[in-house]
Amino acid sequence: ALDSDFIASARDRGIHLPGMQTNIDEWYSAMDVFVLASHREGFPRAAMEAAAMGLPVIATDIRGCREVVEPGYNGLLVPVNNSKALAGAINELAASPQLREQMGKASRAKALRDFDERQIVHIVISAQLTALRETGRYDDLPTPEPPEVxxxxxxxxxxxxxxxxxxxxxxxxxxxxxxxxxxxxxxxxxxxxxxxxxxxxxxxxxxxxxxxxxxxxxxxxxxxxxxxxxxxxxxxxxxxxxxxxxxxxxxxxxxxxxxxxxxxxxxxxxxxxxxxxxxxxxxxxxxxxxxxxxxxxxxxxxxxxxxxxxxxxxxxxxxxxxxxxxxxxxxxxxxxxxxxxxxxxxxxxx
The missing domain is CATH 3.40.630.30 (Gcn5-related N-acetyltransferase (GNAT))
Incomplete structure (x- = not known):
C-alpha cells in the first residue's frame, strides 16, 4: 500500500490516484494512453482491454506484454526499472496526437485479430473437429455453428x-x-x-x-x-x-x-x-x-x-x-x- 505522504506528493504533482474502480470502460474511454509498468506479468488482461478500447499501449519489455504490444505499431516497450525510458515513451506519445491515433487504431485491429474470445473459441473448436475428421473417426461431426445473434x-x-x-x-x-x-x-x-x-x-x-x-x-x-x-x-x-x-x-x-x-x-x-x-x-x-x-x-x-x-x-x-x-x-x-x-x-x- 502507498503511504499518505507519497499520495500527497503525487497529488501535488497533478497525479490522481482514484483507487478501486468498477466502471473500467469509462476510464479507458477517458484515456489518451495506457501505461503498464510491471516487473512481471503472465498475460496482461488490462493491456488487452486497453488495446480493445483503441488505446496505444506503453508497457515494460517483459513476457506477456510483448504479446500485446508490437513496438512502433500499437505502442512502445521500455526496459524494466527504467523510469527515464518510461517517461520518454509517455512524452513521445503525449506530444503527438497523430501517433496516438495511429497506434490506437492499430491496437484495436490487433485486439480484434488476436484477442477476440469469439474468434479464438471458434478457431480452437474448428481445429479440433478438423483433426478428428482427418483421423477418420468422426466423419459425421457437424461444422461448428456461428454464435446466435x-x-x-x-x-x-x-x-x-x-x-x-x-x-x-x-x-x-x-x-x-x-x-x-x-x-x-x-x-x-x-x-x-x-x-x-x-x-x-x-x-x-x-x-x-x-x-x-x-x-x-x-x-x-x-x-x-x-x-x-x-x-x-x-x-x-x-x-x-x-x-x-x-x-x-x-x-x-x-x-x-x-x-x-x-x-x-x-x-x-x-x-x-x-x-x-x-x-x-x-x-x-x-x-x-x-x-x-x-x-x-x-x-x-x-x-x-x-x-x-x-x-x-x-x-x-x-x-x-x-x-x-x-x-x-x-x-x-x-x-x-x-x-x-x-x-x-x-x-x-x-
Missing part, C-alpha cells in the same frame, strides 16, 4: 461498443474522424432520446452490429448539443481546431434544414467484420423501418456517399430509392435515398 433495442451500456463499431466500419464519415470518445457521447444521447431508434444485433458477448435512426434530424442534434454537447466538444476539440473541421461540423449539424425530403433519417449502420455477409445489415435496416413505421413514420431517408456502391445496393434491397444528389460537405457528393412505406398500405398522401 438476436436483435434488441440498445441499452445505455451499449454506447461504447456502438461507438467503436461506428469508428471501425464507417471510416469515411466526418463523425468518425472525431473519434470513438466523441461517438460514445453521440450514441449515449441517441439511446436516451425518445424520438430515436437504436437497434443492436448482439451475440452472447454484446453488440456485433447496430442501426440508428431519428424521427427528426434537426431536433436530435439540438438534444445532443443540450445534453452531451459540452462533454463531446471537449473530447473532440483537438480534432476540431482546423477551420475545415469546424466547417464540416457545421455542415453535418445543419444540412437537414436545407434538405427537407423527410425529417426522419437512418443515420448510421455498421456490422462487425466477422459477422458480415449473413444478412445482418438488411435485417437491421428492415427492423428500423418496421419500428419507425409502427410509430407512424412511413418515409425515411438515408444519405450515402455517391461512390459507396455496396451501401447503396444494400439500402435498395430493403426498399430505399435514389431521390436526389446533394453535397453535405463541400465538394463531396452524396445520394439521398428514401424508403416510402405509405404506398405499401394504400395510403393517399396527396
Amino acid at each position: 438476436v436483435m434488441r433495442e440498445a441499452l445505455p451500456a451499449d454506447a461504447a461498443i456502438i461507438a467503436r463499431l461506428h469508428a471501425d466500419s464507417i471510416g469515411t464519415g466526418f463523425l468518425s474522424s472525431l473519434g470513438p470518445r466523441f461517438l460514445r457521447h453521440l450514441y449515449a444521447s441517441m439511446i436516451s432520446y425518445p424520438d430515436s431508434k437504436v437497434i443492436v444485433a448482439a451475440d452472447a458477448y454484446g453488440p456485433v452490429g447496430f442501426v440508428s435512426g431519428v424521427k427528426d434530424v434537426g431536433r436530435f442534434y439540438k438534444h445532443f448539443a443540450a445534453t452531451k454537447g459540452f462533454a463531446a466538444g471537449l473530447v473532440a476539440l483537438p480534432r476540431l481546431v482546423r477551420p475545415s473541421a469546424l466547417r464540416k461540423f457545421w455542415e453535418t449539424a445543419t444540412y437537414d434544414a436545407e434538405h427537407q425530403e423527410t425529417g426522419a433519417e437512418l443515420l448510421s449502420m455498421s456490422v462487425a467484420s466477422d459477422y458480415r455477409r449473413r444478412g445482418l445489415g438488411a435485417a437491421l435496416a428492415t427492423r428500423l423501418l418496421d419500428e419507425l413505421s409502427a410509430a407512424g413514420i412511413d418515409r425515411v431517408k438515408v444519405v450515402v456517399g455517391s461512390e459507396n456502391a455496396g451501401a447503396r445496393s444494400l439500402y435498395q434491397s430493403v426498399g430505399f430509392e435514389d431521390k436526389d444528389t446533394i453535397e453535405v460537405h463541400r465538394g463531396e457528393q452524396s445520394v439521398v435515398m428514401v424508403a416510402d412505406r405509405s404506398s405499401h398500405f394504400g395510403v393517399d398522401t396527396g
